[in-house]
Amino acid sequence: MARSVIVTGGFGILGTAAASAFAAAGDRVTRIDFAAQAEAPLVGALDIGGIDLTDAAATGAALERVVAAHDGIDVLVNVAGGFTWETLEGGSLASWARMQAMNLTTAATITQLALPFLKRSAAGRVINIGAGAAIKAGMGMGAYAASKSGVHRLTEALAEELAGTGVTVNAVLPSIIDxxxxxxxxxxxxxxxxxxxxxxxxxxGFLASDAARAITGALIPVTRGG
Structure with a gap:
């Protein structure tokens, strides 16, 4: 049975790869992005551009479109985010707030609003994109790593919150993405x-599958070239 899958940041490189894999598996895919439109369409996908995922009203409206088109939400993949490299001495304090908003607040906002639908799914899945760089931050990585560490803690806390439901919550921690x-x-x-x-x-895709039904609260490093 085809699942309803949302990929945030779906117009970017990683978001497109994830969305394409779900579409190839026969799922009903929605790509949500801050950009107005994707560089290339994904056949069969519902694309919703121009969405600020820190805006609860705009995010809620986007989810209403998804539920109307795809009859619910089964999988939420939070790819949306950003990166900056700045030392504290030479950088801007505004970058810390920007990283928090782009990497953590986006994920928290859409996940909170999607939870009622995910809990109605036979096998709800939340998959966040953390970062290997947030395990031990190097020079210039403070703002970015702090925000991604927040994603890790969100993943762990929400997994415990949803214990006893059919929803699992996990995070993938890539090293440098090509x-x-x-x-x-x-x-x-x-x-x-x-x-x-x-x-x-x-x-x-594995974390979204039935084979991963017993995995929740995991922070999974992905570090090999592939």
């Missing part, structure tokens, strides 16, 4: 060691 932006930012790096978006999508 994207055009990262290659441009780090041209001298060894790209062969970076994680492919499709490999992360495979882990997301």
């Amino acid at each position: 994207t055009p932006t990262n290659r441009a930012d780090m041209p001298d790096a060894d790209f062969a060691t970076w994680v492919q978006p499709e490999a992360i999508a495979d882990v997301i």
Whole structure:
């Protein structure tokens, strides 16, 4: 039976990889993104652009569209987020608030609003994107790592909150993802060691599957090239 799957940040590299994998498996996929529209359509997907996921009213309206089109919500994949590299001395304090909003508040907002629908699902799934860099923050990674650490704690706390329901909550913690932006930012790096978006999508797909029904509250590192 086809599931209703939402991928936030669905117009980006990782979001597209995850959404494409679910669509290929026959699921009914919705991509929600802050960008107005995707660079390329995903056949069969419902694309909802221009959504600020820190805005509860806008997010709720987007979810209403999903439920009307796909008759509920079974899987929520929180990919939406951002990155900055700044030292504290030379950086902006506004970056800390921006990272918190982009990486943590977005996930908390849509997850809270989606919970009533996820709990009605026979096998609800919440899958967050954390970060390996949040386990031990390096120089310049403070604001980003702090926000992603918040995603990890959200994952753990919500998993316990939903114990006894049919909903599991887990997070994937990638190392550096092989994207055009990262290659441009780090041209001298060894790209062969970076994680492919499709490999992360495979882990997301597993966590959304019935085979992972006994896994909840897990923070799963994804660090091999793939």
